[in-house]
Amino acid sequence: MSEADNVSEEETAGRGEIWIEKYRPQELDDVVGHEDIVSRLARYVERNDLPNLLFSGPAGVGKTTCAVAIAKELYGDDWETNFLELNASDQRGIDVVRDRIKNFARSSFGGHDYRIIFLDEADSLTSDAQSALRRTMEQFSNNTRFILSCNYSSKIIDPIQSRCATFRFRPIESEAVATQIQKIAEAEDIETTEDGIDALVYAADGDMRKAINALQAAAVMDEVVDEEAVYTITATARPEDIEEMVGHAIDGDFSKARSILDDLLTDKGMAGGDIIDQLHRSVWEFDLDEADAVRLMDKIGEVDYRISEGANERVQLEALLASLSLGE
Incomplete structure (x- = not known):
């Protein structure tokens, strides 16, 4: 079941929100299109025995969502103080690994066995930064778990890969994208046509984030989200x-x-x-x-x-x- 099934009237009234955040799954069970991955991650959470994780796959398929959902389920209301998110494409040098990650890993905390550091777009890290990260993973293995997200796992050095349980996210199937888009459209009281949904699925090409963004953009531009509106707003050819x-x-x-x-x-x-x-x-x-x-x-x-x-x-x-x- 998705969040779109349980949207309050107050939430549907808030059209100023970005829908990819409004309908981002808050729990692992809400994540669509990756049932096998979700079930394995859920077992880690149930046992409170999280290894270092490596999520690889294309954009918009749920890698960041799964990382945040894990933190929320492990830490509850305290998840933000026990979860550090860094984007390696913006902060890709060795100093980030040595400073921000080490400072977070060293800082004191209570009530939990370990904290989580989520490194998005880790394949953008330089080789020196990855080597430094490997040593940091070893040094703080007793109180820190790392979740690395990347598009291409081949760009992650072998010593890091060997320290992680790897999950390969595939593009989300068309049926799952269409179902989620229809639920959001109903929650937002947006009129869609069948060819409009098909166009959204085609333009997204397995990227749920792109599909939801396109739905919101098309809904703003036209009263009815049809094929023409979708292809125009996404600059996609029929x-x-x-x-x-x-x-x-x-x-x-x-x-x-x-x-x-x-x-x-x-x-x-x-x-x-x-x-x-x-x-x-x-x-x-x-x-x-x-x-x-x-x-x-x-x-x-x-x-x-x-x-x-x-x-x-x-x-x-x-x-x-x-x-x-x-x-x-």
Whole structure:
């Protein structure tokens, strides 16, 4: 059961709130889409025997929410004094590990066996900072537990990984995202259409935070959250537009394919990287034979790398379409 099921009239009246915080699960049982992970974490909490934890996975899937929920269940009203949250992408140097973490770990506290330090985006820590963190984890193992959150566990050094129980969060399934979005829409008395919910799920791509933010933004802009409102507010292309663009290119009609690309980049204001992401997500959904699909995937990988290295997005995307048109 989600928080959206138990929203008071006073809460639904507060439209000034940010919905991702308003509907953030407060307990592990409220977290959706990760039942296996939640059940394992709940056993740690029940036994009050928490190891160091490493949460890895994409953005918006519940890593921070689970860390905060653990603290709230362990410490109750005292959770804020026993829980230190740091964002490693902002504070990624060795001094943070040596100073703030050590000061918190050393400070006195009562009533609990250990405190929790939550290090978000830990894969942004420098190698020196990670080495210092490893030594700090050893030094304060008797009274401190660490929860590290990252997008890519491969960027965490092996000595830290070996000291943690690792949980790999996957993108949240479409059905779970749709269900949660509908509950929030009902709690906020927002009118939605079926295609609007489908568009929110598609635009979110497994990211619950993105789906909820998009719902709130679309609800502010329009009385009814429908497909058009969602795609406009999220600057996302309709799947059929992407498919039509690729189809024209493969059929050899570069001019039509380029016209659709220009509309996406100029009129809809999409970033080239976002178009690449949508292409990648949709390759196997297109009605393409295997050879064309493999060829398109190969080109997507090449263009994605070039854009990430600083190449001009429009030039690279037009080159991709040209290559497909030429049958290369």
